Amino acid sequence: MPYRNYTDNLEEEALMGIGGISIWQLLIILAIIVLLFGTKKLGSLGSDLGSALRGFKNGMKDLDLEKSECDELVSASTLKTNEIQSEQSLTNSVENRV
Template identity: 60%
Template sequence: MGLGGISIWQLLIVLVIVLLLFGTKRLRNMGSDLGTAFKGFKKAVSDGEKEVDEKKLADANKQDSVIEGEATREKDKTDA
């Protein structure tokens, strides 16, 4: 018993038919193209995550500077 009721022999027959239809060179090229597409997708996702992290960090720094600025203004008011 294989995957979902498909036996190993049936999988091998399908593999042989695919090899006969497409040939090894074309399958290799398709695999290479698929790998390149996955690599590009992973890079795009990681770049997007970096942009989000940088934006969050910039927003946090902006809020910190605003809070510090308000604290010094309040301190100046009490000194006057």
């Protein structure tokens, strides 16, 4: 078996395209899809997909905002609890002295 170098593999990959499918096969598949659905339907499908992705991203941002608000509330309540406990310990120590 003759030695094959790295550039031979790159040339083969460039000719074959993605996952062993050549560019011509991809073009034929694209042409069949356009014939089946038409350009108008494909355009609306693309815009619908874009709207769905935008909605998903906005939903994720809202979840992040809610999480950060919850984290702020938890840290504020923890701080308040610590203040109350320190006041109670001071009150107890003063009462024990009296």
